[in-house]
Amino acid sequence: DAKTTQPPSMDCAEGRAANLPCNHSTISGNEYVYWYRQIHSQGPQYIIHGLKNNETNEMASLIITEDRKSSTLILPHATLRDTAVYYCIVISLYGGSQGNLIFGKGTKLSVKP
């Protein structure tokens, strides 16, 4: 079972920030939070990951709460091309997991003009 809980769908106006929440209340100390997205019919695409500090890259920002029980993916200026299903995944990088991703159902983000 996925270790995360995400809303099934969200809408966002084009040009506005999209804030996608994720709950991972059972996360352990050596587990990272990864975000992927899947644009219709394509293979998933890596977005960002973090352990406990906030992270930013050219695609998005990741805000992780101090207790690490939840996080928010922020797309600062959403475009129509950001319409996709966004997956929040908790994964341990050690202990033989070999980086196996466990996908839940994700959040379907619809960016509207």
Place this chain on the structure above:
Amino acid sequence: NAGVTQTPKFRVLKTGQSMTLLCAQDMNHEYMYWYRQDPGMGLRLIHYSVGEGTTAKGEVPDGYNVSRLKKQNFLLGLESAAPSQTSVYFCASSGPGQVYNEQFFGPGTRLTVL
């Protein structure tokens, strides 16, 4: 670089037929993975490989076999296809070492079993 490529893109099989899906990557990645995605669902891991000559079972391995004879290729076989194996199959690869790196996915193979 082509990244991760999958062959074929589409395939229709009859129940009981066999086929092999080919995944190739040109990034010199150690790890490779096969996932399936059913409508409205997230991806589920079928098998994976941590290096040439090694494979391991994932979450839903039954009915599938895999081989990793060359580092750049990962083959997924269906010996006797069933309608329940109708799905979209994605291959992925990730970098070397013990620490997980981001996975790069192929475009998918859409398989229908009649």
